[in-house]
Amino acid sequence: MAQSADLLIRSGRLICPGTGRDLSGDLLISGGRIAAIGDGLPRADGAQVIDAVGKVVCPGLVDLHVHLREPGAEKKETIESGTRAAVHGGFTTVCAMPNTTPAPDSARNVGEIRAQISQSAWCRVGVVGAATRANDRETLTDFAALRDAGCAAISDDAFMLRTLAQRREALRRCAELGLVFIAHAEDEALSAGGVMHDGALSRELGVPGQHPETEVRALEQWREAWDGPGLPPLHVAHLSTAAGVELLRDWREGPTAETAPHYLALTHEAIREHGADAKMNPPLRTEADRQALLAAVRDGIVGIVATDHAPHTPEEKAAGLAHAPFGIVGLETALSVTLMALCEEAGMSLPEVLVTLTSAPAARLNLPQGRLDVGAPADLLVFDPDGRWQVDAEQFSSCGRNTPFDGMDLPGTVSTIIAGGSIVYSDGSFAPLRPSGLN
Ligand SMILES: [Zn+2]
Incomplete structure (x- = not known):
């Protein structure tokens, strides 16, 4: 795509979550950046006009936790389809977790993955480097080399570090290098074999459960692993339990944390209806856990909402609750499910909720996105918070159909996505060409 033409977004509700600015007006885009508000x-002359009457104009959503599956599992998802799904759901930046084959565990592999991203992504993609070599969980990677190759963070997601010594060393290196470590908090000695929340329902269904203690024990180990001055360079992925929330409340000067929309909206009861399409790791938990998470987001203990978008093929998910792989798709329902849970149910204001999906995740990884300021990158979401739609997984841009939200009536309809100053998606249609120069 050639240098983007000027764009004028007219008469919208402009929300800058980071600053709390919330006003009606126009926004001018020029040279890929916000030129005036x-x-x-x-x-x-020649500027295209987007009418935003009745709509919210805010920074494009930023997701710190997606699984794009490429390289290595392209039958589940590709960088192209996953980032299309991201745009369809309102995101302009996503961070790809490192459980791919090959893994982003060396400068060379990171370079190859970034080259593929620049060829096929529809939005900005941050590469999260693998904490161990080939995800072997034994040998820590060269974090400095990964940072220099452009990694946005380091993570052990899906391949958890096993020992306190590894965790200590990982935090020490991240602190030294100015990196964030994104931790999958699960103590496998406790979770082994558990396919859903350990409780009355898992016993009724006759499948092994996973106790909340698995999350808490892992968090205790991470707390023990940090003895440096200041805040730990740690971000806790997909927090799922009330006990985990309590631990973070007690951990003064502790890590940041994210939870996912499904933990805010659903409990393990969803498994009755959706079976393996409600199976993810960590699992959906009880109503008390869900309420604790809603309160934690309201209080700022959990400041970030991230999807943990994890596509699988229908054949894989057809293996049933006990045997199907963990994970659900989330990019195309995240905005709406989060609005339902945090605005409609928990009573947070729209700007407060948008912080968790834009400025807070961007700031955590020092990304310039997530702001509605003159000079900031023109990565924008225009949506109707009062619009309603019914989820139809068959209409997803993702290759994955594994969602427990299929058929649900939800608030929030995406109208237009602008990335790097170009319209990427508008009123149901993608631009004929991917935006270039984003990655
Ligand atoms: Zn994880």
Whole structure:
């Protein structure tokens, strides 16, 4: 795509979550950046106009936790389909977790993955480097080399570090290098074999359960692993339990944390109806856990919402609750499910909720996105918070159909996505060409 033409977004509700600015007006985009914000901005010659009456204009959503599956599992998802799904759901930046084959565990592999991203992604993609070599969980990677190759963070997601010594060393290196470690908090000695929350329902269904203690024990180990000054360079992925929330409340000067929309909206009871399409790791838990997470987001103990988008093929998910792989797709329902849970149910304001999906995740990894300021990258989401739609997984841009939200009536309809100053998606259609120069 050639240098983007000027764009004028007219008469929208402009929300800058980071600063709390919330006003009606126009927004002008020029040269890929936000050029002006104000009332009655003049239309430059040749500028395209987007009418945003009745709509919210905010930074494009930022997701710190997606599984794009490429390289290695392209039958589940590709960088192309996964980032299309991201745009379809309102995201302009996603961070790809490192459980791919090969893994982003060396400068060379990171370079190859980034080259593939620049060829096929529809939005910005941050590469999260693998904590261990080939995800073997034994040998820590060269974090400095991964940072220099452009990794946005380091993570042990899906291949958890096993020992306190590894965790200590990983945090020490990240602190030294200015990196964030994204931790999958699960103590496998406790979770082994558990396919859903350990409780009355897992016993009724006759499948092995996973106790909340698995999350808490892992968090205790991470707390023990940090003895440096200041805040730990640690971000806790997909927090799922009330006990985990309590531990983070007690951990003064502790890590940041994210939870996923499904933990805010559903409990393990969803497994009755959706079976393996409600199976993920960590699992959906009890109503008390869900309420604790809603309160934790309201209080800021959990400041970030991330999807843990994890596509699988229908054949894989057809293996049933006990044998199907963990994970659900989330990119195309995240905005709506989060609005339902945090705005409609928990009573947070729209700007407060948007913080968890834009400025907070961007700031955590020092990304310039997530702001609605003059000079900031023109990565924008235009949506109707009062619009309603019914989820139809067959209409997803993701290759995955594994969602427990299929058929649900949800608030929030995406109108237009702008990335790097170009319209990427508008009113149901993608641009004929991917935006270039984003990655
Ligand atoms: Zn994980």
